[in-house]
Structure formats: C-alpha cells, structure tokens
Amino acid sequence: MEHPQKIIILDFGSQYTQLIARRIRESKVYSEIHPHHYDLNKIIEERPKGIILSGGPMSVYDEDAPVVDKKIFELGIPILGICYGMQLIARYNGGNVEPASNREYGKAEINIIGDDNLLKDVENNSVVWMSHGDYITELPNDYKIIARTENSPICAISNPAKKIYGLQFHPEVVHSKDGKKIIDNFLFDLCGCKPDWTPGNFIENTIDEVKKLVGDKKAICALSGGVDSSVAAVLLHKALGKNLINIHVDTGLMRKNESNDVVKMFKENFDIELVHVDASELFLERLQGVTDPEKKRKIIGNTFIEVFEKEAKKFEDAEFLVQGTLYPDVIESVSVKGKSVTIKTHHNVGGLPERMNLKLIEPFRELFKDEVREIGLKLGIPEIFIKRHPFPGPGLAVRVLGEITKERLDILREADDIFIKALHEDGIYDNIWQAFAVLLPVQSVGVMGDARTYENVLALRAVTSTDGMTADWYRFDHRFLEKVSNRIIRSVKGINRVVYDISSKPPSTIEWE
Numbered sequence: 001m002e003h004p005q006k007i008i009i010l011d012f013g014s015q016y017t018q019l020i021a022r023r024i025r026e027s028k029v030y031s032e033i034h035p036h037h038y039d040l041n042k043i044i045e046e047r048p049k050g051i052i053l054s055g056g057p058m059s060v061y062d063e064d065a066p067v068v069d070k071k072i073f074e075l076g077i078p079i080l081g082i083c084y085g086m087q088l089i090a091r092y093n094g095g096n097v098e099p100a101s102n103r104e105y106g107k108a109e110i111n112i113i114g115d116d117n118l119l120k121d122v123e124n125n126s127v128v129w130m131s132h133g134d135y136i137t138e139l140p141n142d143y144k145i146i147a148r149t150e151n152s153p154i155c156a157i158s159n160p161a162k163k164i165y166g167l168q169f170h171p172e173v174v175h176s177k178d179g180k181k182i183i184d185n186f187l188f189d190l191c192g193c194k195p196d197w198t199p200g201n202f203i204e205n206t207i208d209e210v211k212k213l214v215g216d217k218k219a220i221c222a223l224s225g226g227v228d229s230s231v232a233a234v235l236l237h238k239a240l241g242k243n244l245i246n247i248h249v250d251t252g253l254m255r256k257n258e259s260n261d262v263v264k265m266f267k268e269n270f271d272i273e274l275v276h277v278d279a280s281e282l283f284l285e286r287l288q289g290v291t292d293p294e295k296k297r298k299i300i301g302n303t304f305i306e307v308f309e310k311e312a313k314k315f316e317d318a319e320f321l322v323q324g325t326l327y328p329d330v331i332e333s334v335s336v337k338g339k340s341v342t343i344k345t346h347h348n349v350g351g352l353p354e355r356m357n358l359k360l361i362e363p364f365r366e367l368f369k370d371e372v373r374e375i376g377l378k379l380g381i382p383e384i385f386i387k388r389h390p391f392p393g394p395g396l397a398v399r400v401l402g403e404i405t406k407e408r409l410d411i412l413r414e415a416d417d418i419f420i421k422a423l424h425e426d427g428i429y430d431n432i433w434q435a436f437a438v439l440l441p442v443q444s445v446g447v448m449g450d451a452r453t454y455e456n457v458l459a460l461r462a463v464t465s466t467d468g469m470t471a472d473w474y475r476f477d478h479r480f481l482e483k484v485s486n487r488i489i490r491s492v493k494g495i496n497r498v499v500y501d502i503s504s505k506p507p508s509t510i511e512w513e
C-alpha cells in the first residue's frame with residue numbers, strides 16, 4: 001500500500017505484535033505488520049520512517065530462530081527492537097544473548113541511566129512489563145545501556161549515531177506505565193513522524209463494504225449477547241436491515257438465566273430479528289467424557305457451526321455468518337504473519353470446521369475490545385450492553401475444569417451468580433474487566449456441622465485489563481472476599497472451599513483452560 005509516512009513492524013511471532021500496531025494507530029501514524037522475512041528491497045523501496053522488530057517466542061540462539069536481513073541495520077532508518085527484537089540487534093551487531101537463570105515475567109521497575117531521547121520524560125522507577133527468559137550478556141560495540149532493572153542489567157540500549165534502539169520490556173502493553181510515551185518518542189522524536197493519519201470512519205466504511213459483499217442475500221449473525229456480537233449485530237443491521245437474522249444459541253454452558261435474559265434484553269432494546277435456539281442437549285452430549293481443554297474448544301466450535309448451518313437452511317439465501325471475532329481471538333488461535341505459537345484455540349477461530357458452507361463476516365477481526373466498545377457507544381447502544389464483562393463462547397465448559405456434567409455446571413452457575421451479584425452490590429463491577437468462578441477438579445476435606453465433608457474447590461478470578469492481552473489480578477477488600485466465600489460455601493451444595501486466583505497474564509491466562 002502506498003503511503004508517504006509509515007512505520008514497518010517486522011513480526012517475529014509475538015503475542016503483542018498487533019498491539020504495537022495499535023499503539024501507533026492511537027498516535028495517528030500509519031503502520032504495517034510484515035513477517036520477519038519481508039524482502040529488504042521492498043523496505044528500501046517503501047522508505048518507512050522507522051522499523052520496529054517485535055518480540056517472539058523463540059530464542060535468538062535457537063537453530064531455526066526467525067531472522068532478519070542483517071543489512072537492515074545499515075539502511076539509516078531508525079530501528080526499535082522489542083524483547084526478541086532487541087536480542088536480535090545485540091546478536092547481529094557483535095553482542096551476546098544467553099538464557100537467564102531467572103526468567104522475568106510481569107512487573108519490573110526501570111532505572112534510567114543518562115539522557116536519551118527514547119526514554120525522554122519517562123519517570124525513573126516507572127513500571128514496565130517483562131516477558132522473557134533470555135538476556136543480553138554482552139553489549140555490541142557502539143551501543144550503550146540506557147536503562148536497567150533489578151533482573152536485567154541491560155534493559156534498554158541505544159546506538160544514537162545509527163538511531164538503533166532496543167527494549168527488553170514491552171512498551172506496547174498497557175501495564176508498562178510510560179510505554180506509550182516511549183513509543184511516541186520513537187515515532188516523533190527519532191523517526192520524525194507527524195500525527196496526521198486517522199483511520200477514517202470505521203462505521204461508515206464497514207456499512208459500505210458489507211452492503212457490497214452481501215448484496216440482496218441474507219446473513220446470519222451469531223449473537224451471544226456479549227459486547228462484540230451485540231455491536232456487530234447493531235452495526236450490520238444498519239447495512240442489511242431485515243436481511244440480517246440474529247441467532248442466539250443456548251449451549252447449556254451459559255451462566256445462570258443468561259440466555260433468557262439476553263433474548264429479553266435484545267427484544268426490549270432493539271427492533272432486530274432474533275431467533276433463540278436451545279441446543280444445550282446437543283452440546284452436552286458432544287462434550288461427554290471430554291477433559292482436554294483444546295478438544296473441548298474444537299468440539300464447541302464445530303457444534304456452533306453445525307447449529308448455525310442448520311438454522312441458516314431455514315432461511316432462503318442465507319449465505320453469510322457474522323461473528324464478533326476480535327483480534328485477540330485471532331492472535332491467540334492462529335499464527336498470523338510470523339511464527340506465533342497457539343496459546344488456546346478460540347472456539348470461533350481455530351475451533352471452526354475446515355469446510356464451512358457459510359462465508360464469514362468478521363468486522364472486528366483487527367480490533368480490540370475497548371475499540372469495539374467505543375464503536376458501540378458511537379452507535380448509541382446502551383451501556384448495560386457495552387459494560388458487560390466478556391464471556392467466552394465455550395462458556396462454562398472451560399470453567400468446569402475436567403469433565404463437564406450437568407451437575408457440575410449447575411454448581412458453578414450458582415457460585416458464579418453469587419460472586420457477580422456481590423460485585424454489583426458493592427458497586428465494583430465496572431472497576432473489573434472480567435470476573436468469574438472456576439470449578440476445580442479437586443476435592444478437599446472440610447468440616448460442616450461437626451461432620452466431615454469431601455467436596456469441590458472453587459476458584460474466584462477477577463482481573464483488570466483493557467484489551468485482554470495482558471491482565472492483572474484485582475485487589476479486593478478482604479471483607480468482600482470473606483463475604484463471597486461465606487455465601488458460596490453456605491449456600492452452594494458441593495463446594496466446601498473457595499480460593500482466590502492471584503496470577504497475572506502473562507504468565508497465566510485469564511481463563512483457566
């Protein structure tokens with residue numbers, strides 16, 4: 001694509017590559033992601049204002065590690081290497097990278113050494129987000145250290161003459177407090193970009209494109225009642241009117257009363273066609289005896305499509321399927337441009353069958369949740385839809401760890417309902433990005449009314465996040481945890497112990513499976 005001013009991001013398979021693009025988009029600068037082996041001649045032709053080398057799961061000293069043409073360092077174009085990208089800069093320019101004895105995940109504080117444009121206005125001891133197991137043991141010639149952390153003596157490097165920079169941490173994730181500032185310093189001070197790119201009107205463009213694509217055929221919209229599909233349904237309704245048929249599937253894996261509430265909420269708020277399909281028996285039958293998380297997701301993805309295809313046959317000319325798939329669903333499920341590893345198969349992406357009769361429309365495939373929320377608000381969708389916590393398509397199937405039975409689902413539904421109601425009661429629901437309960441395949445001994453019990457353990461999870469890519473556990477008041485724990489153990493038969501999950505993402509994920 002022709003563009004006078006752009007940043008090229010070379011992808012080495014990081015989970016965060018699209019986040020880098022997004023941060024740049026927020027600063028109104030145009031950027032493109034390309035695989036790490038993108039032709040050097042094309043880069044020379046396209047004359048980007050700067051190049052970013054992303055992170056990646058491999059180690060630069062691995063035999064089949066993804067590489068970049070070494071001449072890239074001689075083009076005179078400013079370069080920023082992030083994590084794996086910085087380690088590549090070191091290795092290619094005469095430095096050394098080795099496995100660290102202490103892997104570093106999550107928060108660290110940076111100590112800035114000396115002046116440098118890249119870290120201009122960054123507070124000393126500012127929190128940065130780490131995710132690495134290797135570190136630079138020897139600095140290349142002509143490079144200097146511009147920041148260190150307790151575990152990473154070489155945490156940020158620069159070669160000011162060549163305008164080549166490296167960061168061991170991830171400035172693109174929101175948990176790096178001054179990350180945006182660092183990216184802006186790179187864009188504006190070091191690359192000389194101007195903030196003049198606006199992404200156009202997403203809503204209008206999408207309406208036009210969808211009208212052209214669908215013509216006078218019909219589209220089925222998979223409507224969970226969650227944020228993404230609700231916004232997709234309202235947006236596509238503007239394009240297709242009565243030719244959009246929304247289908248909500250009760251998978252039997254929904255939360256307490258969820259399907260009925262969603263259908264009611266939709267009918268009350270929008271003049272939109274909505275079909276409610278109860279497929280709970282089919283889903284539970286298919287999942288019987290399955291314990292492997294990836295198998296569960298694939299079965300659910302396939303069963304969803306089977307249900308949609310069957311419903312679509314009832315409507316003449318229904319040729320398209322609309323889903324509220326977001327970028328994190330895509331990046332965590334499939335390898336997009338570089339070599340990223342599959343973390344989990346999101347039911348609506350990697351979980352889809354290979355042969356599908358319906359053609360997919362996924363308007364938010366490149367966006368993040370908060371961007372979709374903004375579009376939803378612009379479309380005038382009420383806040384009760386927009387502010388809902390995300391709920392994954394596979395639903396409680398990935399929260400009943402191990403085998404799924406109706407009985408275990410019911411235990412979890414009751415406990416989850418108590419937890420979520422308490423969040424509303426205390427007015428803290430909106431401070432949390434996502435909260436839920438998980439039923440563990442573990443039993444523990446308890447004592448109730450002088451008798452021994454041997455029952456299930458339930459874990460509570462609540463996280464803060466803006467995009468689901470990184471997350472931190474929510475700090476509850478102890479009295480709140482006490483209240484919820486007491487209520488659950490007292491009133492939900494089958495649970496005699498409640499624990500609270502205090503893991504961040506990374507290294508954990510938000511869901512347990």
Ligand SMILES: Nc1ncnc2c1ncn2[C@@H]1O[C@H](COP(=O)(O)OP(=O)(O)OP(=O)(O)O)[C@@H](O)[C@H]1O
Nearest residue numbers: 222223224226227228229249323324390391392393
């Ligand atoms: N019960 C369901 N009925 C119909 N479609 C569903 C159902 N569950 C999930 N889907 C489809 O799968 C997509 C992905 O699910 P996901 O949970 O990521 O998004 P969402 O439910 O729309 O929003 P949120 O993330 O806020 O829950 C949905 O956008 C929707 O198209």
Ligand SMILES: O=c1[nH]c(=O)c2[nH+]cn([C@@H]3O[C@H](COP(=O)(O)O)[C@@H](O)[C@H]3O)c2[nH]1
Nearest residue numbers: 345346347390391392393394468509510511
């Ligand atoms: O629609 C979905 N289908 C899935 O298969 C799926 N798996 C995880 N999630 C949701 O994605 C966000 C990130 O979750 P993880 O940190 O567990 O990967 C969290 O919000 C999860 O709830 C899913 N959503």
Ligand SMILES: NC(=O)CC[C@H](N)C(=O)O
Nearest residue numbers: 055056083084132133134
């Ligand atoms: N996030 C990354 O880029 C990690 C780079 C490399 N795999 C390491 O562990 O250090």
Ligand SMILES: [Mg+2]
Nearest residue numbers: 224226391392
């Ligand atoms: Mg959902």
